[in-house]
Amino acid sequence: xxxxxxxxxxxxxxxxxxxxxxxxxxxxxxxxxxxxxxxxxxxxxxxxxxxxxxxxxxxxxxxxxxxxxxxxxxxxxxxxxxxxxxxxxxxxxxxxxxxxxxxxxxxxxxxxxxxxxxxxxxxxxxxxxxxxxxxxxxxxxxxxxxxxxxxxxxxxxxxxxxxxxxxxxxxxxxxxxxxxxxxxxxxxxxxxxxxxxxxxxxxxxxxxxxxxxxxxxxxxxxxxxxxxxxxxxxxxxxxxxxxxxxxxxxxxxxxxxxxxxxxxxxxxxxxxxxxxxxxxxxxxxxxxxxxxxxxxxxxxxxxxxxxxxxxxxxxxxxxxxxxxxxxxxxxxxxxxxxxxxx
Amino acid sequence: xxxxxxxxxxxxxxxxxxxxxxxxxxxxxxxxxxxxxxxxxxxxxxxxxxxxxxxxxxxxxxxxxxxxxxxxxxxxxxxxxxxxxxxxxxxxxxxxxxxxxxxxxxxxxxxxxxxxxxxxxxxxxxxxxxxxxxxxxxxxxxxxxxxxxxxxxxxxxxxxxxxxxxxxxxxxxxxxxxxxxxxxxxxxxxxxxxxxxxxxxxxxxxxxxxxxxxxxxxxxxxxxxxxxxxxxxxxxxxxxxxxxxxxxxxxxxxxxxxxxxxxxxxxxxxxxxxxxxxxxxxxxxxxxxxxxxxxxxxxxxxxxxxxxxxxxxxxxxxxxxxxxxxxxxxxxxxxxxxxxxx
Numbered sequence: 001x002x003x004x005x006x007x008x009x010x011x012x013x014x015x016x017x018x019x020x021x022x023x024x025x026x027x028x029x030x031x032x033x034x035x036x037x038x039x040x041x042x043x044x045x046x047x048x049x050x051x052x053x054x055x056x057x058x059x060x061x062x063x064x065x066x067x068x069x070x071x072x073x074x075x076x077x078x079x080x081x082x083x084x085x086x087x088x089x090x091x092x093x094x095x096x097x098x099x100x101x102x103x104x105x106x107x108x109x110x111x112x113x114x115x116x117x118x119x120x121x122x123x124x125x126x127x128x129x130x131x132x133x134x135x136x137x138x139x140x141x142x143x144x145x146x147x148x149x150x151x152x153x154x155x156x157x158x159x160x161x162x163x164x165x166x167x168x169x170x171x172x173x174x175x176x177x178x179x180x181x182x183x184x185x186x187x188x189x190x191x192x193x194x195x196x197x198x199x200x201x202x203x204x205x206x207x208x209x210x211x212x213x214x215x216x217x218x219x220x221x222x223x224x225x226x227x228x229x230x231x232x233x234x235x236x237x238x239x240x241x242x243x244x245x246x247x248x249x250x251x252x253x254x255x256x257x258x259x260x261x262x263x264x265x266x267x268x269x270x271x272x273x274x275x276x277x278x279x280x281x282x283x284x285x286x287x288x289x290x291x292x293x294x295x296x297x298x299x300x301x302x303x304x305x306x307x308x309x310x311x312x313x314x315x316x317x318x319x320x321x322x323x324x325x326x327x328x329x330x331x332x333x334x335x336x337x338x339x340x341x342x
Numbered sequence: 343x344x345x346x347x348x349x350x351x352x353x354x355x356x357x358x359x360x361x362x363x364x365x366x367x368x369x370x371x372x373x374x375x376x377x378x379x380x381x382x383x384x385x386x387x388x389x390x391x392x393x394x395x396x397x398x399x400x401x402x403x404x405x406x407x408x409x410x411x412x413x414x415x416x417x418x419x420x421x422x423x424x425x426x427x428x429x430x431x432x433x434x435x436x437x438x439x440x441x442x443x444x445x446x447x448x449x450x451x452x453x454x455x456x457x458x459x460x461x462x463x464x465x466x467x468x469x470x471x472x473x474x475x476x477x478x479x480x481x482x483x484x485x486x487x488x489x490x491x492x493x494x495x496x497x498x499x500x501x502x503x504x505x506x507x508x509x510x511x512x513x514x515x516x517x518x519x520x521x522x523x524x525x526x527x528x529x530x531x532x533x534x535x536x537x538x539x540x541x542x543x544x545x546x547x548x549x550x551x552x553x554x555x556x557x558x559x560x561x562x563x564x565x566x567x568x569x570x571x572x573x574x575x576x577x578x579x580x581x582x583x584x585x586x587x588x589x590x591x592x593x594x595x596x597x598x599x600x601x602x603x604x605x606x607x608x609x610x611x612x613x614x615x616x617x618x619x620x621x622x623x624x625x626x627x628x629x630x631x632x633x634x635x636x637x638x639x640x641x642x643x644x645x646x647x648x649x650x651x652x653x654x655x656x657x658x659x660x661x662x663x664x665x666x667x668x669x670x671x672x673x674x675x676x677x678x679x680x681x682x683x684x
Binding site for chain 2: 153233242267
């Protein structure tokens with residue numbers, strides 16, 4: 001069998017390394033032609049692998065890395081100097097092995113992006129690589145929000161590239177034909193928005209994607225859109241506002257139920273409803289966010305990721321890494337034939 | 343008794359004029375020294391007033407206005423030419439009568455803002471007037487988010503003025519001492535943010551407010567902050583994302599409960615919980631958003647406002663209109679003694 005290899009940072013995220021290994025276990029159980037390389041403290045990882053029934057698994061390879069990059073490290077400094085860290089070692093594995101098709105890490109966002117940029121490199125022609133997180137919607141379909149924090153201040157060309165890349169991503173990852181792409185704005189009318197949105201709007205119609213116009217943030221989770229494009233600041237605000245509201249609401253429900261007997265009884269009958277709600281709004285079900293616009297596939301997982309999310313991210317790396325997403329993106333970006341006024 | 347008068351646009355919003363009149367009824371019942379002026383089609387209003395037991399009320403005055411400004415009208419044109427509209431007539435009443443201390447309208451946001459600007463005028467020294475909507479938080483306290491859509495692209499001086507004005511508003515409206523003011527950003531660290539946030543940050547410490555630093559959008563509803571400052575684009579994205587998520591979640595809960603018998607039973611037991619949740623996240627309980635930075639008080643209500651929201655908005659106009667908010671704002675803005683690099 002011809003195996004595909006994915007490398008995973010064994011010490012990235014709040015729940016590493018135990019949940020990372022559990023995620024790997026699930027991935028190896030479910031994907032027959034997958035091999036996983038994990039980086040981190042060899043002895044610890046061996047012990048955890050054993051606990052998870054992976055001690056003799058020839059599809060799991062451990063690369064020793066004694067150091068760890070934390071959120072307190074300055075990304076550029078860390079990537080350049082912490083050469084023995086689990087993240088840098090993972091990038092080395094990705095870079096130096098053609099059959100390693102993707103990297104997964106739940107480590108510091110800044111460090112993962114910097115690593116992707118410095119170690120793997122930008123696709124020629126892409127103005128700004130971008131994170132493209134996937135959010136659940138009420139329709140049950142995913143929506144890709146890009147950018148969501150990597151590029152704070154943007155120009156129209158950046159947003160156009162985000163739109164092209166995420167559109168390709170939606171096609172490949174979710175099998176969408178002509179994914180619906182919207183611009184995040186303050187109203188649905190064509191003329192609504194800040195300077196950036198107003199300048200970008202007319203070009204969105206000229207780049208060969210299925211641009212459906214401006215969108216209000218209140219419709220982000222409606223399921224009407226496959227891709228939503230924003231600068232990194234506004235995208236981050238949208239993403240975090242949705243997450244925060246969800247958390248606030250569920251928190252209030254939980255504590256209110258706990259402190260009222262009738263509600264406790266009611267909860268027993270409504271467990272199914274809450275289970276379905278949780279499943280629908282489960283941010284883990286799609287795994288991490290791909291870092292689009294660099295020469296190999298890098299998936300950034302949420303810092304709080306658990307086994308299921310690591311599993312989904314490995315699956316995503318496995319699927320996307322085999323696709324032609326890098327060359328597709330390169331092609332669509334380089335074929336862009338418009339003159340942009342800044 | 344010395345009465346305070348508030349004027350209300352009888353034909354603004356989706357539920358006008360019936361819900362407007364109902365809101366007035368509640369306000370007159372609850373506030374003894376209040377008089378209300380309503381603008382709109384006299385005969386219709388008389389009939390509705392009668393239905394609500396207000397036919398002989400000497401504290402309700404109707405000013406005839408045959409025309410209505412809609413969302414399809416261009417704000418500037420409408421304010422200048424639709425002189426017989428309920429909104430323009432309301433602005434005339436506010437402008438020409440010293441004892442009319444505030445105006446309430448659920449009409450087109452653009453028209454209300456333009457009306458405030460053209461008819462009432464900007465406070466001298468205020469760089470940009472701003473809407474300051476109030477959002478509920480999980481702590482049960484309100485948070486003021488400003489700007490939220492009036493000013494798309496901002497400079498640091500605008501954000502500083504928003505902070506000063508909303509801080510005064512929080513003090514006067516909610517009796518907060520040293521309200522906690524945060525900058526909406528993408529992380530809590532001092533250096534996080536886009537160019538605007540990074541430039542504004544150091545000045546926020548020098549303007550005599552209780553600036554507590556950068557805030558992530560996920561903490562908007564935490565109740566840890568009294569005032570959150572943003573440019574109009576980002577603020578609108580935050581506001582609408584929260585509203586949209588809330589609506590999406592409750593919509594899913596509702597439809598799931600409806601289609602599962604066990605959940606229907608559970609719901610009967612949990613009614614109290616949902617009632618309390620709804621009360622906590624009720625956007626209507628604080629009324630509309632004040633338009634800060636103009637020479638008299640204007641409250642913009644949500645287009646979907648019902649009686650309770652109109653009542654709260656009238657109460658807000660009554661409270662704020664009697665305060666020294668206009669002179670306070672003028673004073674704090676004009677005493678600002680910092681040199682800003684743009």
